[in-house]
Amino acid sequence: MKKSRLEAFSDGVIAILITIMVLEFKVPAGAGWRALAPLAPLFSAYLLSFLYLGIYWNNHHHLLHTVERVSGGILWANLHLLFWLSLFPFATAWMGGHRREPVPAAAYGVALLGAAIAYFILVQAILRTHGPGSLLKKAIGDDFKGKLSIVLYAAAIALAFLRPWLAHLVFAVVAAIWLVPDRRIERSLAG
Amino acid sequence: MKKSRLEAFSDGVIAILITIMVLEFKVPAGAGWRALAPLAPLFSAYLLSFLYLGIYWNNHHHLLHTVERVSGGILWANLHLLFWLSLFPFATAWMGGHRREPVPAAAYGVALLGAAIAYFILVQAILRTHGPGSLLKKAIGDDFKGKLSIVLYAAAIALAFLRPWLAHLVFAVVAAIWLVPDRRIERSLAG
Amino acid sequence: MKKSRLEAFSDGVIAILITIMVLEFKVPAGAGWRALAPLAPLFSAYLLSFLYLGIYWNNHHHLLHTVERVSGGILWANLHLLFWLSLFPFATAWMGGHRREPVPAAAYGVALLGAAIAYFILVQAILRTHGPGSLLKKAIGDDFKGKLSIVLYAAAIALAFLRPWLAHLVFAVVAAIWLVPDRRIERSLAG
Amino acid sequence: MKKSRLEAFSDGVIAILITIMVLEFKVPAGAGWRALAPLAPLFSAYLLSFLYLGIYWNNHHHLLHTVERVSGGILWANLHLLFWLSLFPFATAWMGGHRREPVPAAAYGVALLGAAIAYFILVQAILRTHGPGSLLKKAIGDDFKGKLSIVLYAAAIALAFLRPWLAHLVFAVVAAIWLVPDRRIERSLAG
Numbered sequence: 019m020k021k022s023r024l025e026a027f028s029d030g031v032i033a034i035l036i037t038i039m040v041l042e043f044k045v046p047a048g049a050g051w052r053a054l055a056p057l058a059p060l061f062s063a064y065l066l067s068f069l070y071l072g073i074y075w076n077n078h079h080h081l082l083h084t085v086e087r088v089s090g091g092i093l094w095a096n097l098h099l100l101f102w103l104s105l106f107p108f109a110t111a112w113m114g115g116h117r118r119e120p121v122p123a124a125a126y127g128v129a130l131l132g133a134a135i136a137y138f139i140l141v142q143a144i145l146r147t148h149g150p151g152s153l154l155k156k157a158i159g160d161d162f163k164g165k166l167s168i169v170l171y172a173a174a175i176a177l178a179f180l181r182p183w184l185a186h187l188v189f190a191v192v193a194a195i196w197l198v199p200d201r202r203i204e205r206s207l208a209g
Numbered sequence: 210m211k212k213s214r215l216e217a218f219s220d221g222v223i224a225i226l227i228t229i230m231v232l233e234f235k236v237p238a239g240a241g242w243r244a245l246a247p248l249a250p251l252f253s254a255y256l257l258s259f260l261y262l263g264i265y266w267n268n269h270h271h272l273l274h275t276v277e278r279v280s281g282g283i284l285w286a287n288l289h290l291l292f293w294l295s296l297f298p299f300a301t302a303w304m305g306g307h308r309r310e311p312v313p314a315a316a317y318g319v320a321l322l323g324a325a326i327a328y329f330i331l332v333q334a335i336l337r338t339h340g341p342g343s344l345l346k347k348a349i350g351d352d353f354k355g356k357l358s359i360v361l362y363a364a365a366i367a368l369a370f371l372r373p374w375l376a377h378l379v380f381a382v383v384a385a386i387w388l389v390p391d392r393r394i395e396r397s398l399a400g
Numbered sequence: 401m402k403k404s405r406l407e408a409f410s411d412g413v414i415a416i417l418i419t420i421m422v423l424e425f426k427v428p429a430g431a432g433w434r435a436l437a438p439l440a441p442l443f444s445a446y447l448l449s450f451l452y453l454g455i456y457w458n459n460h461h462h463l464l465h466t467v468e469r470v471s472g473g474i475l476w477a478n479l480h481l482l483f484w485l486s487l488f489p490f491a492t493a494w495m496g497g498h499r500r501e502p503v504p505a506a507a508y509g510v511a512l513l514g515a516a517i518a519y520f521i522l523v524q525a526i527l528r529t530h531g532p533g534s535l536l537k538k539a540i541g542d543d544f545k546g547k548l549s550i551v552l553y554a555a556a557i558a559l560a561f562l563r564p565w566l567a568h569l570v571f572a573v574v575a576a577i578w579l580v581p582d583r584r585i586e587r588s589l590a591g
Numbered sequence: 592m593k594k595s596r597l598e599a600f601s602d603g604v605i606a607i608l609i610t611i612m613v614l615e616f617k618v619p620a621g622a623g624w625r626a627l628a629p630l631a632p633l634f635s636a637y638l639l640s641f642l643y644l645g646i647y648w649n650n651h652h653h654l655l656h657t658v659e660r661v662s663g664g665i666l667w668a669n670l671h672l673l674f675w676l677s678l679f680p681f682a683t684a685w686m687g688g689h690r691r692e693p694v695p696a697a698a699y700g701v702a703l704l705g706a707a708i709a710y711f712i713l714v715q716a717i718l719r720t721h722g723p724g725s726l727l728k729k730a731i732g733d734d735f736k737g738k739l740s741i742v743l744y745a746a747a748i749a750l751a752f753l754r755p756w757l758a759h760l761v762f763a764v765v766a767a768i769w770l771v772p773d774r775r776i777e778r779s780l781a782g
Contacts, residue, residue: 023602023652029214030606033221038614040295041229045302049310068295072288079214094770097645104613104641111618119622197285220405224412231486232420236493240501259486263479270405388476411596415603422677423611427684431692450677454670461596579667 024088024096028078031100035107036071039064042111063114063126066189067106073196074103074133084154085144095136095143102133113186123178123185130189131171138164167192215279215287219269222291226298227262230255233302254305254317257380258297264387265294265324275345276335286327286334293324304377314369314376321380322362329355358383406470406478410460413482417489418453421446424493445496445508448571449488455578456485456515466536467526477518477525484514495568505560505567512571513553520546549574597661597669601651604673608680609644612637615684636687636699639762640679646769647676647706657727658717668709668716675706686759696751696758703762704744711737740765 043060046053078099085092109129113122141158148154170192178185234251237244269290276283300320304313332345332352339345361383369376425442428435460481467474491511495504523540530536552574560567616633619626651672658665682702686695714734717727743765751758 020656023598025214026217026599027602027606027648029218030221030603031610033218034225034607034610036291037222037225037229037295038610040298041232041614042618043299045233045299045306049303049307049313051312054312054316065292068288068292072285075218076284083211093649094645097641100609101638101641104610107613108616108618112622115618116622121624121627122622125627216405217408220409221412224409225416227482228413228416228420228486231489232423234490236424236490236497240494240498240504242503245503245507256483259479259483263476266409267475274402407596408599411600412603415600416607418673419604419607419611419677422680423614425681427615427681427688431685431689431695433694436694436698447674450670450674454667457600458666465593 021082021085021088024093025079025082028082028096028100029075032071032075032078032103035103036068036075039067039107039110042107042114059117060111060114063110063117066193067110069193069197070130071103071106073193074099074137077137077196081141081144081154084148084152087147089143089147091143092140092147095140099133099136099140102129102136105129105132117186118182120179120182120185123182124175126189127171127175127178127185130192131168131175134164134168134171138168163195166195212273212276212279215284216270216273219273219287219291220266223262223266223269223294226294227259227266230258230298230301233298233305250308251302251305254301254308257384258301260384260388261321262294262297264384265290265328268328268387272332272335272345275339275343278338280334280338282334283331283338286331290324290327290331293320293327296320296323308377309373311370311373311376314373315366317380318362318366318369318376321383322359322366325355325359325362329359354386357386403464403467403470406475407461407464410464410478410482411457414453414457414460414485417485418450418457421449421489421492424489424496441499442493442496445492445499448575449492451575451579452512453485453488455575456481456519459519459578463523463526463536466530466534469529471525471529473525474522474529477522481515481518481522484511484518487511487514499568500564502561502564502567505564506557508571509553509557509560509567512574513550513557516546516550516553520550545577548577594655594658594661597666598652598655601655601669601673602648605644605648605651605676608676609641609648612640612680612683615680615687632690633684633687636683636690639766640683642766642770643703644676644679646766647672647710650710650769654714654717654727657721657725660720662716662720664716665713665720668713672706672709672713675702675709678702678705690759691755693752693755693758696755697748699762700744700748700751700758703765704741704748707737707741707744711741736768739768 043057043064046057106129109122109126113126116122138161141154141161141164144154145152145158170188174185174188177188234248234255237248297320300313300317304317307313329352332355335345336343361379365376365379368379425439425446428439488511491504491508495508498504520543523536523543523546526536527534527540552570556567556570559570616630616637619630679702682695682699686699689695711734714727714737718725721727743761747758747761750761
């Protein structure tokens with residue numbers, strides 16, 4: 019298994035996922051502004067998921083950049099990650115269609131949590147193949163952001179049952195943590 | 210981040226977008242010419258969007274051809290462009306289904322305007338990384354077409370509320386400006 | 401424009417087209433054999449279009465193999481071909497859902513005819529760039545199959561209004577002409 | 592025909608198939624746990640098909656890795672495999688929506704059986720081009736797993752009419768056989 023095909027396949031799946039989410043925007047029957055209004059929460063959920071898939075695509079690149087050999091374990095850990103990402107369109111459309119409900123917000127959190135854990139497992143699978151002194155080990159460090167995300171997603175799932183908008187807020191904050199360039203945020207958070 | 214993966218990912222997303230637009234052609238229940246007639250405005254909107262996505266794919270290629278290093282800024286400016294392009298299938302289907310209505314025509318204009326601004330930002334992000342004496346700077350020149358398009362899209366959004374067909378006309382004219390080979394049109398417009 | 405990106409983009413679009421046709425198989429409400437029966441004509445139409453897209457993908461490869469430079473003309477001739485191919489899922493679903501009706505059969509023929517003419521134009525655009533003594537010129541020869549296909553598709557469109565099944569037969573025969581390995585069929589047809 | 596394009600096209604189709612299966616998860620109208628419950632059997636069918644497509648993608652890679660020349664026979668044997676794989680989303684959604692019914696379970700078995708036979712034909716087409724002393728011949732050995740799978744799928748189709756859950760069990764067992772790393776399972780089964 020060459021690395022380039024693992025990259026190409028993952029790129030393909032993420033490109034399709036990021037695109038088919040738009041299929042959830044059912045073209046409204048009406049033609050006025052009012053017809054567009056009910057799509058607003060779905061649109062903001064779409065925007066958030068677009069950012070998350072962009073972040074995953076970006077991080078996935080940097081991660082695979084360091085890989086030298088693709089073992090069976092890495093391959094399946096990668097498919098496991100893609101599986102969780104494949105649930106994003108469904109979770110996005112459900113949460114976007116019910117923004118004041120706890121269960122869809124929690125379900126979105128479960129998809130994010132599953133993907134974050136799958137990413138963690140993928141990092142471990144790669145580290146195991148490459149050893150402690152590897153380039154990846156240095157680049158990842160203690161993976162503060164990855165661990166923080168997992169904690170925050172779990173918290174958001176619980177918060178969804180108290181106030182769904184609190185869960186939405188956490189989802190947006192974690193996306194922002196990943197979007198802001200690395201060094202600054204790590205300093206301010208690791209503090 | 211290697212340039213080739215940014216290209217491949219962008220190609221993938223644009224290829225999917227250009228293709229899933231056809232999913233909006235709901236197979237009619239009837240089997241006669243009459244069953245096909247209501248699809249005619251959707252078809253012409255599809256044709257227009259196909260041209261636009263083809264133009265973006267083409268220009269995107271030429272733009273990235275000159276890139277030497279992919280920074281985080283370029284990566285996110287590129288995703289920002291893909292985000293606006295991802296709204297094309299929805300905007301196409303809405304406008305195509307309501308050709309005499311102002312809001313869908315304006316919404317299509319907003320998608321085109323957003324993509325044009327995102328493309329402008331992407332060009333700036335690349336120029337910033339490569340400096341004023343770069344190959345891109347010479348190839349882009351003063352980017353007359355890009356700036357003209359932004360002005361025309363904004364005008365079309367306003368025109369949509371007076372006469373929707375005027376907005377449609379502007380959309381077709383801008384596509385034609387990009388389709389006609391560069392030198393002639395630039396001379397005739399700038400001259 | 402590098403050839404590899406033109407190939408990759410075309411491959412992407414054809415791979416998506418060949419795959420999204422399956423989305424027209426609406427999962428039946430029932431669970432018995434009877435629930436499956438109405439899908440049979442759609443299934444055979446799907447099989448035919450799968451073959452056609454496979455043939456186009458295959459021929460497209462061989463064609464681009466000989467290309468040395470990608471001009472603007474080749475690029476747009478290629479997008480023109482992809483446009484006609486993008487109509488296959490719609491034409492397949494319509495014909496598959498109305499196998500005894502003339503207009504859907506004729507519409508399918510129009511899609512095939514448009515693609516065949518677009519392919520012919522693409523060949524001409526490539527020949528123009530490469531000259532009469534080129535590798536492609538020798539490989540294409542007088543393009544007997546291509547010209548024959550265009551004639552047969554036009555005939556099938558007319559036949560559709562007499563007997564739709566005659567049009568279906570012609571579509572299957574032309575696919576067979578392309579599937580059978582080259583030399584034999586050319587001898588038998590040209591001979 | 593270069594091998595890399597055959598790989599890229601196959602990767603594209605499999606990536607799209609693995610992703611569009613999620614489009615069958617219709618976003619429920621309700622927002623509670625109860626709204627999610629009816630999706631559970633569909634979800635487990637999706638998980639199974641995701642594994643199968645992952646296995647095929649993985650095996651397909653290893654298989655093509657050994658190919659030196661792509662003949663017309665290999666190309667069409669590969670498209671034949673992709674055709675059967677393209678039926679997975681339909682078969683998955685039908686079985687997932689009717690877990691206690693025999694015909695959908697049998698239909699899923701037919702899709703698996705067709706893909707397994709197509710894979711077998713592809714292996715033979717490659718072996719024919721490369722000769723008995725080739726790298727592939729050694730890697731495949733007597734292809735115990737491939738032959739066993741074909742037998743088990745055929746058995747599952749028959750079992751579906753006695754007890755659908757027995758067919759489901761066989762589908763899961765065969766997936767497990769392919770997932771468990773090669774050597775051990777071959778010893779335990781062949782031994």
